[in-house]
Amino acid sequence: MNTNLPKDHASIQYYDSDYPSEEHSVFSKNFDDTVSSQGLKHDVDRFLDFVTKNNGEILELCCGSGRVTIPLAKAGHRVTGVDNSRGILEQFEHNLQRENENIRQNIQLVEQDITLLNLDKTDYKLAICAFNSLMCIPDFDSQCKALSSIYNHMSKGGLVVIDLMNPFILNLSGDAIPKPFFTRKNSHTGNSYTRFAASGPMNEDQIQELYGWYDEIFPDGTVKRKNYSMKWRIIFPFEIKLMLKQVGFNIKTIEGGHQKEPYTTDAKKMFIVAEK
Numbered sequence: 457m458n459t460n461l462p463k464d465h466a467s468i469q470y471y472d473s474d475y476p477s478e479e480h481s482v483f484s485k486n487f488d489d490t491v492s493s494q495g496l497k498h499d500v501d502r503f504l505d506f507v508t509k510n511n512g513e514i515l516e517l518c519c520g521s522g523r524v525t526i527p528l529a530k531a532g533h534r535v536t537g538v539d540n541s542r543g544i545l546e547q548f549e550h551n552l553q554r555e556n557e558n559i560r561q562n563i564q565l566v567e568q569d570i571t572l573l574n575l576d577k578t579d580y581k582l583a584i585c586a587f588n589s590l591m592c593i594p595d596f597d598s599q600c601k602a603l604s605s606i607y608n609h610m611s612k613g614g615l616v617v618i619d620l621m622n623p624f625i626l627n628l629s630g631d632a633i634p635k636p637f638f639t640r641k642n643s644h645t646g647n648s649y650t651r652f653a654a655s656g657p658m659n660e661d662q663i664q665e666l667y668g669w670y671d672e673i674f675p676d677g678t679v680k681r682k683n684y685s686m687k688w689r690i691i692f693p694f695e696i697k698l699m700l701k702q703v704g705f706n707i708k709t710i711e712g713g714h715q716k717e718p719y720t721t722d723a724k725k726m727f728i729v730a731e732k
């Protein structure tokens with residue numbers, strides 16, 4: 457999901473159903489077989505592997521509606537969650553209302569653009585940028601600025617954990633037409649919807665449009681279609697290594713998934729750990 461989308465953008469309205477959480481999905485059946493191919497099944501557990509009491513407060517960049525933040529807080533950790541979308545942060549606050557006071561107190565939400573991050577605390581020992589969020593800043597210079605901002609908010613020896621798509625398994629030449637991706641329940645209305653998804657061809661700046669529509673069936677039998685479109689910027693393995701190095705990080709590991717799979721060109725993910 458890109459920067460600063462309006463609140464009524466389909467990507468915000470359907471976010472929690474499109475990217476469900478095992479912990480706090482309103483409709484638990486939304487956490488279905490497809491979540492594995494989406495890369496949502498094991499990522500929270502893998503992030504938890506990096507969380508220790510010694511980390512102190514965790515910095516989560518591009519926190520969205522709390523899919524990762526809330527489980528971290530439930531595990532007893534304090535988290536600063538940063539996102540620059542008012543609409544998605546409102547959904548986060550809505551999701552938090554279902555949690556008890558102890559968990560709510562563990563979370564501080566900040567509405568900021570991470571490329572211009574300016575927090576009081578600048579000695580985080582663990583920073584997390586989950587679920588392709590860096591790719592959702594679809595411009596190379598801004599991606600570099602985001603990494604630099606993260607670096608400036610961390611203490612020496614601190615770890616940054618970044619989860620990205622493996623570009624080699626993406627369809628970089630694009631799809632002919634959007635195809636049905638999944639059918640789920642809209643977490644706000646309870647209606648069934650089917651998401652049709654496609655990607656356009658990657659351009660010379662490594663930017664790709666992701667587009668399609670949602671067909672939601674209302675109780676009176678009518679189907680309402682809502683189109684969506686967003687962009688992401690694809691990052692290649694050597695590129696992310698250079699980007700992190702240029703900012704001052706040392707790469708520790710790049711894994712190919714959330715279960716410590718080795719990184720290969722056919723891996724699902726690039727799961728990167730770097731040290732300041």
Ligand SMILES: C[S@@+](CC[C@H](N)C(=O)[O-])C[C@H]1O[C@@H](n2cnc3c(N)ncnc32)[C@H](O)[C@@H]1O
Nearest residue numbers: 457459518519520523539540541569570586587
């Ligand atoms: C793919 S979603 C990931 C959300 C969440 N981390 C998760 O794992 O479900 C990307 C998030 O990045 C946020 N975002 C995009 N550009 C941003 C920026 N420049 N500064 C802060 N947040 C940004 C979007 O608002 C969106 O919530």
